[in-house]
Amino acid sequence: MRVPLNDLQRACHRDGDAIAAAMARVVARGRVLFGPETAAFEAAFAAYCGTSHCLGVGNGTDALELALRALGVGPGDEVVTVANGGFYATTAILAVGARPRFADIDPGTLTLSPVALAGALTPRTRAIIVTHLYGRLADMDGVLDAAGTIPVIEDCAQAHGAQRRGRRAGAFGAIGCFSFYPTKNLGALGDAGAVVTSDAALADRLGALRQYGWGDKYVVARAGGRNSRMDEIQAAVLTLRLPALDDANARRRAIIARYHAAVPAPVPDWASPVGLDDVAHLAVVRSPDRARLAAALARAGVDTAIHYPVPDHHQPALRPLLAGPVSLPVTEQATAQILTLPCFPEMTEDEVVHVAAALADVWVHPA
Ligand SMILES: *Cc1c(COP(=O)(O)O)cnc(C)c1O
Numbered sequence: 001m002r003v004p005l006n007d008l009q010r011a012c013h014r015d016g017d018a019i020a021a022a023m024a025r026v027v028a029r030g031r032v033l034f035g036p037e038t039a040a041f042e043a044a045f046a047a048y049c050g051t052s053h054c055l056g057v058g059n060g061t062d063a064l065e066l067a068l069r070a071l072g073v074g075p076g077d078e079v080v081t082v083a084n085g086g087f088y089a090t091t092a093i094l095a096v097g098a099r100p101r102f103a104d105i106d107p108g109t110l111t112l113s114p115v116a117l118a119g120a121l122t123p124r125t126r127a128i129i130v131t132h133l134y135g136r137l138a139d140m141d142g143v144l145d146a147a148g149t150i151p152v153i154e155d156c157a158q159a160h161g162a163q164r165r166g167r168r169a170g171a172f173g174a175i176g177c178f179s180f181y182p183t184k185n186l187g188a189l190g191d192a193g194a195v196v197t198s199d200a201a202l203a204d205r206l207g208a209l210r211q212y213g214w215g216d217k218y219v220v221a222r223a224g225g226r227n228s229r230m231d232e233i234q235a236a237v238l239t240l241r242l243p244a245l246d247d248a249n250a251r252r253r254a255i256i257a258r259y260h261a262a263v264p265a266p267v268p269d270w271a272s273p274v275g276l277d278d279v280a281h282l283a284v285v286r287s288p289d290r291a292r293l294a295a296a297l298a299r300a301g302v303d304t305a306i307h308y309p310v311p312d313h314h315q316p317a318l319r320p321l322l323a324g325p326v327s328l329p330v331t332e333q334a335t336a337q338i339l340t341l342p343c344f345p346e347m348t349e350d351e352v353v354h355v356a357a358a359l360a361d362v363w364v365h366p367a
Pocket residue numbers: 059060061062085086088089131155157158178179180181191192193
């Protein structure tokens with residue numbers, strides 16, 4: 001048996017008839033942008049997240065960039081973020097002409113450490129981007145506490161629906177940014193993204209910035225505009241998939257729980273059960289001997305990957321732009337140890353059993 005890391009064909013086949021009907025509806029209407037499908041999805045997703053506003057945009061990276069622009073971040077400003085989040089936040093920070101300042105992560109959750117955040121703030125810090133990595137809500141109490149009056153942007157691209165004390169990802173900070181890239185917990189049929197906020201003034205600015213900075217049509221009221229829209233077909237697909245999100249997240253959590261149970265404790269990062277604050281976007285295990293683990297799983301037919309193999313501060317394109325050496329010992333150690341196992345809601349029972357057995361076997365017979 002070969003178990004893939006993901007298989008998008010399964011969800012496409014399952015939803016095929018509903019998707020075809022949604023597309024036919026859009027085609028029949030002939031309205032392909034800013035129509036009723038986008039409005040319906042924006043309303044449904046804002047309600048789901050518990051925010052007053054949601055604006056559809058082109059993708060998750062645009063969502064982050066527009067959030068920074070809406071907060072007035074630009075050249076000369078610094079934005080604090082983590083270096084293990086796949087360079088998406090850094091891409092957005094560089095796109096607005098600001099500089100990333102990296103803070104280290106918590107060794108338990110691999111998300112932004114509030115203590116490290118406090119140490120990374122400078123008089124030039126204009127915003128903070130916190131990544132809810134692998135589906136895990138970061139320590140938002142600690143992050144907001146350390147941030148004080150500096151606005152916090154949540155990168156929720158891996159954390160759709162994660163909740164703590166009844167509050168969902170995207171509803172903690174000033175702006176929540178989502179990607180609906182097809183492999184995400186809520187995925188479109190191509191690129192799509194969204195920003196959510198409960199601040200009416202920010203929503204207003206985001207609405208202008210996603211369409212050339214327009215106030216009225218063809219009147220550029222706000223500088224720094226972009227063209228980044230969600231189209232009607234993607235919105236229709238997302239609306240039909242949103243009601244299944246919580247169940248799909250529960251299935252992801254159950255898969256990780258099975259992997260936990262297969263591996264004898266203590267395994268770093270795998271001690272605690274997966275709660276509602278973790279939507280299990282990726283099943284990431286840590287091993288001091290990752291190469292051996294990956295090779296053994298490959299022999300058992302289990303696909304693995306590394307999210308992410310190069311931390312932002314070591315990316316070749318960024319290095320020349322950094323002022324000096326960056327010290328992130330927890331990030332560095334995690335980067336050397338992490339390994340992603342198959343985890344997607346459409347996995348069959350046989351596949352889950354197969355991965356769990358392979359994992360147990362490797363752990364019990366390490367040589
Ligand atoms: C996927 C992802 C993004 C970027 O989303 P796109 O839609 O691909 O631009 C941003 N942040 C994180 C954490 C992601 O996983």
